[in-house]
Amino acid sequence: METLLNRFIRYVKINTRSDESSTTVPSTANQVEFAKMLTQDLKDLGFSDVVYNSTNGFVTATLPGNVQGVAPIGFIAHYDTADFNSENIQPQVIENYNGKDIVLNARENIVMTTTMFPDLLDLKGHTLITTDGTTLLGADDKAGIVEIIEALLKLKATPSIKHGDIRMAFGPDEEIGRGANLFDAKAFNTAFAYTLDGATVGELEYETFNAAKAVIKLTGVSVHPGTAKNTMVNTAKLAMEFDALLPQHEVPEHTEGYEGFYLLSSMKTEIEHGEMSYIIRDHDKAKFLKRKAQLLKNAEYLNDKYGAKHFEVTLFDQYYNMKEVIEKDMRCVDIALKAMTNLKITPVVKAIRGGTDGSKISFMGIPTPNLFTGGANYHGKYEYASLNVMNQAVDVIVEICRLHAAS
Ligand SMILES: [Zn+2]
Numbered sequence: 001m002e003t004l005l006n007r008f009i010r011y012v013k014i015n016t017r018s019d020e021s022s023t024t025v026p027s028t029a030n031q032v033e034f035a036k037m038l039t040q041d042l043k044d045l046g047f048s049d050v051v052y053n054s055t056n057g058f059v060t061a062t063l064p065g066n067v068q069g070v071a072p073i074g075f076i077a078h079y080d081t082a083d084f085n086s087e088n089i090q091p092q093v094i095e096n097y098n099g100k101d102i103v104l105n106a107r108e109n110i111v112m113t114t115t116m117f118p119d120l121l122d123l124k125g126h127t128l129i130t131t132d133g134t135t136l137l138g139a140d141d142k143a144g145i146v147e148i149i150e151a152l153l154k155l156k157a158t159p160s161i162k163h164g165d166i167r168m169a170f171g172p173d174e175e176i177g178r179g180a181n182l183f184d185a186k187a188f189n190t191a192f193a194y195t196l197d198g199a200t201v202g203e204l205e206y207e208t209f210n211a212a213k214a215v216i217k218l219t220g221v222s223v224h225p226g227t228a229k230n231t232m233v234n235t236a237k238l239a240m241e242f243d244a245l246l247p248q249h250e251v252p253e254h255t256e257g258y259e260g261f262y263l264l265s266s267m268k269t270e271i272e273h274g275e276m277s278y279i280i281r282d283h284d285k286a287k288f289l290k291r292k293a294q295l296l297k298n299a300e301y302l303n304d305k306y307g308a309k310h311f312e313v314t315l316f317d318q319y320y321n322m323k324e325v326i327e328k329d330m331r332c333v334d335i336a337l338k339a340m341t342n343l344k345i346t347p348v349v350k351a352i353r354g355g356t357d358g359s360k361i362s363f364m365g366i367p368t369p370n371l372f373t374g375g376a377n378y379h380g381k382y383e384y385a386s387l388n389v390m391n392q393a394v395d396v397i398v399e400i401c402r403l404h405a406a407s
Pocket residue numbers: 078140141174197
């Protein structure tokens with residue numbers, strides 16, 4: 001039987017980078033190939049109902065329960081990787097890590113130092129998997145995939161552990177924010193689920209941002225500058241005035257914890273035409289709605305001031321704080337906390353300053369918090385994973401399944 005480490009190495013070596021500019025599902029052909037391979041692997045491993053759904057890109061499978069009357073639960077991970085070099089990934093395995101700086105690439109002098117990444121100091125003695133300094137690793141989220149498979153294989157091989165039906169789902173395009181949009185929650189049909197897409201040991205997350213995007217169309221008046229007096233309206237000036245009406249400290253670079261923000265993510269102006277894009281983030285629903293209203297108010301105020309429709313705001317909601325769903329039924333959180341405590345893992349519960357696939361899936365009716373995987377430094381060349389923590393994640397999944405059946 002292939003070990004967790006070998007499966008992980010085999011999976012991360014396959015380039016599954018997603019592509020925001022693509023309109024297909026999955027967004028890249030590499031991902032389709034990976035999904036088909038994964039489907040075959042799950043069949044070969046003896047799981048039931050193994051399906052690759054070519055409409056939404058999800059690979060799903062079931063480990064049938066060995067006890068009656070337990071509602072199914074699920075585990076979810078994404079198989080795409082972030083927008084960073086993923087060609088020819090060469091994972092390095094460091095056994096019994098000595099707690100010192102790690103030379104990722106001697107030839108190009110790429111070193112991962114404990115000064116830059118002090119979390120490494122906690123991993124002395126662990127087996128680490130790193131990159132060769134030229135690509136990302138893809139532990140985000142192939143660590144999640146192999147942990148789910150490993151845990152379900154463990155349950156399958158250990159009939160003394162009683163569990164209900166356990167469902168797994170592996171999806172595309174999480175990194176470009178689309179993966180879960182087409183997730184078939186009805187077919188998945190579990191009481192609750194978990195994404196395995198966190199990082200450090202003990203992480204358990206069930207609060208995310210509420211998220212929206214705003215596009216502001218600017219219309220000015222262009223005339224020859226020499227004869228522009230009382231006629232020209234320059235959209236660059238309008239844009240600056242619009243932004244100046246927002247609280248200047250409520251931006252990503254000056255906020256943390258539960259503080260929300262406006263991010264002016266792009267701005268392009270000529271004299272007569274311009275466009276600004278903002279993203280709005282807030283954990284608190286009321287504050288989130290107020291932020292959206294603020295952009296509309298800015299436009300209204302400035303349009304009134306100039307007596308012309310210079311500003312047109314279009315708002316798009318992106319995802320919502322899953323806490324709104326989960327706090328109505330905290331079983332999924334309580335069981336995960338109990339599982340970690342039983343395994344002597346200290347739970348680290350914190351609000352995510354972002355979203356997960358679970359933010360969308362929770363609002364489809366399946367409460368879906370997020371668990372740690374043992375990866376770190378995602379989306380870049382310093383990404384690595386601890387095999388020891390990956391094994392702890394496997395244990396947590398097994399214990400959750402056991403506790404759920406026993407409860
Ligand atoms: Zn991820």
